[in-house]
Amino acid sequence: MAIERSWCVVPAAGRGARFGADRPKQYVALAGRPLIEWTLDRLAATPCIAGIVVVLAAGDTGWRARERIGDTPLLTATGAGERSGSVLAGLRALPREVGDDAFVLVHDAARPCVRSDDIARLVEHGAAAGGGLLAAPVRDTLKRADGETRVAATEPREARWRALTPQLFRRGELVAALERAQAEGITITDESMAMERAGHRPLLVEGAESNIKVTTPADLALAEYLLSREWGMGNGEWGMGNGE
Numbered sequence: 001m002a003i004e005r006s007w008c009v010v011p012a013a014g015r016g017a018r019f020g021a022d023r024p025k026q027y028v029a030l031a032g033r034p035l036i037e038w039t040l041d042r043l044a045a046t047p048c049i050a051g052i053v054v055v056l057a058a059g060d061t062g063w064r065a066r067e068r069i070g071d072t073p074l075l076t077a078t079g080a081g082e083r084s085g086s087v088l089a090g091l092r093a094l095p096r097e098v099g100d101d102a103f104v105l106v107h108d109a110a111r112p113c114v115r116s117d118d119i120a121r122l123v124e125h126g127a128a129a130g131g132g133l134l135a136a137p138v139r140d141t142l143k144r145a146d147g148e149t150r151v152a153a154t155e156p157r158e159a160r161w162r163a164l165t166p167q168l169f170r171r172g173e174l175v176a177a178l179e180r181a182q183a184e185g186i187t188i189t190d191e192s193m194a195m196e197r198a199g200h201r202p203l204l205v206e207g208a209e210s211n212i213k214v215t216t217p218a219d220l221a222l223a224e225y226l227l228s229r230e231w232g233m234g235n236g237e238w239g240m241g242n243g244e
């Protein structure tokens with residue numbers, strides 16, 4: 001089932017504790033602009049994104065939301081103490097015309113280097129599979145701990161994937177899965193986890209490893225390098241940089 005365009009919820013209500021700045025990390029300067037603006041501009045410039053709901057912390061004055069970014073409508077919602085609660089708030093703030101069967105993307109405000117063509121492939125293949133997420137293969141050997149610092153298992157090479165965002169699911173199914181996990185008191189770290197607990201097997205769509213999440217200051221330096229590589233031949237326009 002080919003879907004034309006999809007709305008995107010952008011959770012941006014975190015505190016950025018691991019980043020350790022004097023403001024939430026989504027507002028720290030990245031190449032001269034607040035990090036969040038790079039992410040939102042990138043999403044707004046992605047043809048398959050119909051609109052954006054950005055989820056901000058209650059009373060947040062770190063960034064003045066606009067009604068549109070270019071031709072892309074921009075709505076706001078108020079976040080919660082946990083990321084999953086912020087995502088739920090964003091899903092509930094979608095326009096009425098986005099029904100339960102509509103596929104919706106969820107993308108971290110903290111991921112400014114996402115590639116538009118990766119999002120397009122996720123929308124195409126993830127929708128056909130009933131839901132999916134961008135993911136990058138992990139090069140290191142992964143160990144599963146037994147709760148202490150002892151090795152419980154080693155993940156085989158073909159099973160090692162790093163979940164990214166965006167993640168794409170049907171609005172109604174994702175709301176139900178997140179509400180169920182919330183009712184069960186389960187901490188949900190990404191949308192796929194809630195959907196897996198509800199019995200779904202989301203499709204892994206390989207995305208560029210440059211789609212990093214800015215969590216610490218070291219990540220910010222890498223994001224600045226990655227963005228600089230995407231500029232065109234000095235003309236100041238976004239290149240078609242392959243991100244490699």
Ligand SMILES: Nc1ccn([C@@H]2O[C@H](COP(=O)(O)OP(=O)(O)OP(=O)(O)O)[C@@H](O)[C@H]2O)c(=O)n1
Pocket residue numbers: 010011012013014015016017018019025026055079080081082083084086087108109110111213214215
């Ligand atoms: N209650 C929360 C927590 C996180 N987020 C958002 O979810 C994305 C990914 O979360 P993460 O990187 O963990 O951000 P923080 O929670 O801010 O980071 P930390 O855990 O270091 O405080 C970020 O864009 C963040 O703003 C959110 O909207 N609401």
Ligand SMILES: C[C@](O)(CO)[C@H](O)COP(=O)(O)O
Pocket residue numbers: 083108162163164165189190191213215
């Ligand atoms: C949602 C996410 O960005 C998918 O990769 C990731 O799970 C967030 O991880 P964190 O533990 O909140 O840093």
